[in-house]
Amino acid sequence: MSSSSPASVPAPITGTAPATVSLCAREPRVPADRLVAEMVPPPRFDSVRFGTYVPDPNQPSQSEAVRVLEDFAGGLGEAPGTGGGRRGFFGMGRGRAPKTPAGPRGVYLDGGYGVGKTHLLASLWHATPAEPSRKAFGTFVELTNLVGALGFQQTVQTLSGHRLLCIDEFELDDPGDTVLVSSLLARLVEAGVALAATSNTLPGKLGEGRFAAADFLREIQGLSAHFRALRIDGEDYRHRGLPEAPAPYSDEQVTRAARATEGASLDDFAALLDHLARVHPSRYGALTDGLTAVCLTGVHPVPDQSTALRLVVLADRLYDREVPVLASGLPFDRLFGEEMLKGGYRKKYFRAISRLTALARDAARLVDTA
Structure with a gap:
């Protein structure tokens, strides 16, 4: 029609x-420049902060996620390669973090729909002590669309100067996306960019049930290595x-x-x-x-x-x-x-x-x- x-x-x-x-x-x-400019939390999450997240008292993983993310944000106050603010990434001391850490360079929020993962991800973006132009927030689809608009190398160059890249709704729907995102995140981690993501699927399980994930196990495992997974339990708050x-x-x-x-x-x-x-x-x-x-x-x-x-x-x-x-x-x-x-x-x-x-x-x- x-x-x-x-x-x-x-x-x-x-x-x-x-x-x-x-x-x-x-x-x-x-236009491509609008795609880049709009990589900020959407209007629904303009005013959210860690303090506005209301953990379910029956779900201790929610309070724990807030604690870990607040600490993570506090470790992003200095330039890449200097070890970060108070404690660096996940407790590494000031000045002790290598330029490309051997351990996870990011945090991955896993849980069912409606437990507040996007709220927490946006709160992390707001809490990170960097200018808005040096931190990016977008869905997985928006990230792959950005690569399509700018090209791979230009996307790497555009995002490499960022302190933080937040990826909401991280899900791999086809092998091409798996290889693309694995390569992109590896390049950004090398440049010192911290990562944060949300999904309903643990990073090691991405792609299962959608394509022959076993054929792309190396790429999927490479993605998983960038993140420390945090499970957030609870019912749909909506x-x-x-x-x-x-x-x-x-x-x-x-x-x-x-x-x-x-x-x-x-x-x-x-x-x-x-x-x-x-x-x-x-x-x-x-x-x-x-x-x-x-x-x-x-x-x-x-x-x-x-x-x-x-x-x-x-x-x-x-x-x-x-x-x-x-x-x-x-x-x-x-x-x-x-x-x-x-x-x-x-x-x-x-x-x-x-x-x-x-x-x-x-x-x-x-x-x-x-």
Whole structure:
């Protein structure tokens, strides 16, 4: 379906209601310098700090992670090769760290979705005593997109002067990514860049269930060697103690709310899935620029894995930007079929369900005020 298809944009109505936006009518172009400039914590995590993280008292690993990360940030106050601030990386004394440490050069936060890993990663970025231009924060997808935009050597040169590189949602989906990221991180570690990452998969297990991980064991083990893994246990805080997510609304309710909300988009879900296939995932953030809400009609199960993975990226960008999602059709916990939820990408799908459910809860007010 073309992006200008009438099915993707509901017919206008008369009156003074604000004009709706269609995601399907947007085809953003993102210059490479914007990709670099945007490597900072997303708006949702602008104000988070270690002090705003509320550890679950029943999960001591959460408090321990805060302690380790605060110490890690304190060790990043001096130039690479000088041993770091108070204690250097993971307790090495001042001036004793070699230029390229034999041990882990970074920290890896492993845990289920919704335990606050991104909150802690962003807090580490904020706590690191370096200018914003000397520390970078991005998702794994955004990092690989940066290499695609700049080229490998230019990416190495751009990031080598940084004190810290934070990688959120670290997951290896194909052998090419494995070799690329392994080579990139090795070069950055040699340059003295500290690393921090989050994932739902321990570093030694990356890629399992998605491709022939055994054939790339050397690269995966090389990645694992850069990190000290910290397990963070707990339940999904996004739904801890909160009421159930609202049931989907009717097409009429969604359409009315979209037309009554300044800056809201309105799209047919099937048309949006088709459109995502024509927009590179590196542009999904720009696709949502300026939106106050995303309204979708006719939500239905995602038909295939490629479409599902694109939807996961869009859900992440919407969550980062705190854009409510109002929908009709099926509830979000029925987006992905049983086979998908048992496969190698299941943790991505569960994360997307969790985040979209939180955004659907945020969107309930749009119906109340429409």
